[in-house]
Amino acid sequence: MSNRFCCTDPDIRLLAAGRVRLATSRALETAMAPLIERARTVPTGTLADVFRDVDANALLFVAAWRVNRFEAAERTVVDAIAHAIEPLHGEATPEWVDVAVPAGAWTSGRSGPGECLVLVRQPLERPSAVIQQSWIDRVLLALNGDAEPPDGLISANFFASHDEASVLNFSRWTSAQAHREALARGHYGHDGEHGSIGTSPLWQATRVHPGIRADHEVCRYMRVS
Template sequence: MSALTSSGPLPDLTRPDVGAALFSTWSVGTPERQRAAVDAIAAAWDGRPWPAPELLSYNVYAGTDGDTLMHHSQWADEAAYHAFVRTHRQERNDAIDSAVPGIERLGLSRYRHYRGFQAPAAQGGAQDPGLIVVVEIDFDDPDPGLRRSWVDLVIEALESEPDQGLLTADFHLIVDGERHLRTDRARVLNYARWTGAEAYEAALAADGPRGGSSAWDRVRDFPGRVGASARSYRFRRSFVRPLEAPPNSANSPEGEAR
C-alpha cells in the first residue's frame, strides 16, 4: 500500500508511541529546486509500499530561505530506522537525486519530545499555523537535566507572558544514537507553530523591550546556554502509515537524552 501524501495533517509531536524523532536538513539551492525536490520526494514515497510499520509519519517542510528542506520522521524505535536505511532508503534517495541532482544533505539527529506549550488559540486544533520555526539551542554541559530545567523555565515564561501569534512550542532533547545518529552535542530543539511570518517577526522585534520580565530574564541568563540558531519553514507534505500496518511492538524508553 502506498503512503498517504497531502498538505496535512501536521504531525502530533506529543504522541507517546514515538521512540525516535528524527530531524534532518537538505540544501537544494533555489525555490524552484525546492518545489522540484518536494515533488520528487512525493513521487518516490507515494509510488512505493510503506517501508516499515514502525515508521509512524514522515513530514517535509520548505524553508522560507528558498534553499532548505527539513525532514521530520517519527519512528517507534531507532532500530527500525536503521533497518529502513539498510533496505529501503537508498532507492528512494536515488530516485529523488535523479530528478533533482546536487542535493546537499546537511545532517541527521535523533530527538525525544520532552515538553510542550499550547496557546489557547491552538486548543482543539482551531487554527492552522502559517509558519513553522525550528530553533536549535546549544549548551556547554552534557547533563540533560540542565536542558530540562531550561525548557521548564521557557514554558513557565510562555505561560506567564506568551508571544502573540505563537500557537505551540514543542521542546525536544537530543539523544545519542547508533551509527550516524551518534552525537556529543548538548542540544534542545524547539519546533514552534506560529500564525504566520508577521507574528513571528513582531515577536522577534519585541524581544528586547520584554527584558523586564523576570521569567524571560532567567531564560536568557541561564548558565550553560551558549548559542541558538533558527530556521523558518512552511509545511509541504505529510506521509503517514497506513492504518492496516500497526507497529509490531510497543515503544520502550531508551536511555537518557544527552
C-alpha cells in the same frame, strides 16, 4: 490513521528530523518531489512530512513514531535526504540530522491550524541531559510567566536529542509574519532573528542559560507534503 506528522501528537515517542540546504530554488524543487514521495510512502506506524523554509532554499524532513525505534530513526531521515539530493551534484548540503524524544509541551489554548512551523534548534556547549531539561524548563517558565502568550503562538513542543547535544523546539504559529513580529518585539541576544519572543526577565534568562550555545538556529517552515 493518518501518517502525517504533527508535533503536538501526544503519542509520539521518538522523532528524527533533518535539514538540507539547496543552492538554488530550482535545486530545491528538484529535491522536494522525492522527499514528498518518501513522506507519503513511509511504512505503517511511521509519521512523516516535508517542510519548506519560508526564508531560505532549505527543506526539513521529519519522521516520528508512536513506539521507540531508535535503530530505524536516523537511517529513515538520512536515506530520504540522500535519495532526494542524489541527482543534484553538489547543489545540496545536508546540514544536520537529530534523533530526539519528547521532553515538554505547552499550549496557548488557542485553536487553529498553525500555518507556520517554527523550529528552534538549540545546541549545548557539551552533551548533557540535565542541561537539556533545565533549558526546556526555563523556556516553559517564560511561556507560563506571560500574562498573555505572544500574538500568533499556538503551541510549543520540545524534544531532547538522543545524543544529549541539542534541543528541538517545534512551535506552531498562525503565520510566519506573526513570529517575525514577536521576535522584533521581544528579542534578546546578538540579533533580532536569534533572540527570544518575549520581553520579560524570564525570557532574557532563556538566552543566557548556563550550558547553551549562543549560536542557535531559528527557522520558519511551511508544510509542502
